[in-house]
Amino acid sequence: AAVTFGIGLWRGQPAVDVFMAAVALAVGAIPEGLPAAVTITLAIGVHRMAQRNAIIRKLPAVETLGSTTVICSDKTGTLTENQMTVQAIFTGTELFQVEGVGYAPHGQVTREGAPIKLDDAPALRACLVAGVLCNDSQLVQHGEIWDVVGDPTEGALLVVARKAGLNLNQVNQEAPRVEVIPFESQLQYMGTFHKTQEGGETILYVKGALEKILGLCSRALGPQGIEVPLDQAEVLMKAGALADEGLRLLAFASRPVLPGDPLTNEAVEKGDLTFLGFQAMMDPPRPEAIAAVCSCQSAGIAIKMITGDHAKTARAIAEKMGILQASTGHSRAMRVMTGAELAACSFDELPAAADDTVVFARVSPEQKLRLVEALQIRNHIVAMTGDGVNDAPALKQADIGVAMGRSGTEVAKEAADMLLTDDNFASIKAAVEEGRGVFDNLTKFIVWTIPTNMGEGLVLLAAIALGAMLPILPVQILWINMTTAIALGLMLAFEPKEPGIMHRPPRNPQRPLLTGTLIFRTVMVSTLLLAGAFGLFLWFSEHGASLAEARTIAVNVFVMVELFYLFNCRSLERSMFQLGVFSNPWVTWGVLIMIGLQLLFTYAPFMNVLFHSAPIGWEAWGSIIAIGVGSYMIVGVEKWIRRIMRTH
Structure with missing residues (x-):
């Protein structure tokens, strides 16, 4: 914004106009709705997890759950019925x-x-x-x-x-x-x-x-x-x-x-x-825990069972649970490690041993801490369960500490990031599933909102570069950002989990939030906003529209493209028709509310005064809707091409 102000003055443009352009650029660059959207999305995730017997004590844990690569679970009461x-x-x-x-x-x-x-x-x-x-x-x-x-x-x-x-x-x-x-x-x-x-x-x-x-x-x-x-x-x-x-x-x-x-x-x-x-x-295995173990393994999450029981007992239970497949060879990954063997491992040997072993028997709470640290050395995101006072250090060290709500001590609960109200492993699987859904929805919101800010900046820069009047004013940018973030963007927080969410590997924590594919899509939509909003602004300005009318058309282009792009962002890979057009009723209500707000913005006299807007005709609306539909189709084709490329 400061550079823009300096360039404008250097080119001899009026100081007031250049200042307004700089302010508009600064306002357009800030995604005002992002902090609220992130907080609300996480809060909705917490609520969904609570409904599935997982109480989140620390909000960032909601997102971390989606990246979990290893779950270290106690046997008694968590994987089993605890009815001896x-x-x-x-x-x-x-x-x-x-x-x-x-x-x-x-x-x-x-x-x-x-x-x-x-x-x-x-x-x-x-x-x-x-x-x-x-x-x-x-x-x-x-x-x-x-x-x-x-x-x-x-x-x-x-x-x-x-x-x-x-x-x-x-x-x-x-x-x-x-x-x-x-x-x-x-x-x-x-x-x-x-x-x-x-x-x-x-x-x-x-x-x-x-x-x-x-x-x-x-x-x-x-x-x-x-x-x-x-x-x-x-x-x-x-x-x-x-x-x-x-x-x-x-x-x-x-x-x-x-x-x-x-x-x-x-x-x-x-x-x-x-x-x-x-x-x-x-102590019979929980049937729902057996299914949850299978689901986690399908999701690329390693399950490691920790118990104080005899090594042979641990192996037999692990085989019944599906954690340890019936041994047909002598692979290191099939072995059971005892607490004594764990204690004998050196610092350098332990990470590989912990990674290769899936069952730990006769393990003390103090050794749980060593296991967590060893797995983290191997770049794992570790969830660790515990219920005793001595489990607290391991729960604190783990990326996700999981305490038992029924049998856990207060010390363990205080150290944990999450509590299980039913002490059931299936609830950990449910929390991981919800965590992945929350992260997906956060990503969808960010992918949806960034093109708006980038598009606003590009439109303003284009106007300054060409010496044209500003297509959108700072107050209009605030209107776009705030109303669309609340009425449209927040609806993505209520998006149901996509099919197959537990059939994909955990997200790599080192992987950036916006991948190359999403960056390309963001730039593409921003370019469409630039072409649509600035193009219609210039077209209608040259064909008899007043400055207020032309700016109203530009604002409605932004809103309409965002509205149709919202349907694209309901899934980053699938079409909304694969998800079900009305599977998220919140989106439908949000769209209707946004349309109502834009009609007020365009036609209500008091809104015309506040936001310097003006009524526009049907011809303008036809062009605005055409650009919105066209943007939706272009993004849809891009997603379809990428799906075809992945299958080949």
């Missing part, structure tokens, strides 16, 4: 089966198909008692419905104890708790201390990861309730067979507390425990 059911128990060298599903304590514990009495299986009884005592949950009944208050895993231990015939209240009364060691992911176990009524001795019960518990045990409880040497090889063999079926394993151990022993984790770490056995439980 114990299906098998190994204790005293014997394997027991458990009938029934869910939290209702209906079913029996059997051995080789025959029901078992606890009096005949002291080792089984000891294992079940450990599950009841080393437990912070409650089994409750509401009418005919059974539910768990607390952790579902602990709830499953109470249910199987009831199925076997234990009275939960009696067990707790006979050995009241005196101290507890809460579960921590670093420890991989939970411990409780109980004072027995008979003898008054204190007993330590521990439950946790099988490998951890076995490492703390020096003996086992035999089938008859007598301590025997611990056969770790047999235990691991049985555990491996059950883990291959996707069952989650939880081991139990105990020992009397010696006088002087602290009632802390030191009592556990000193070892010398008696191995009581392990319980194997199923």
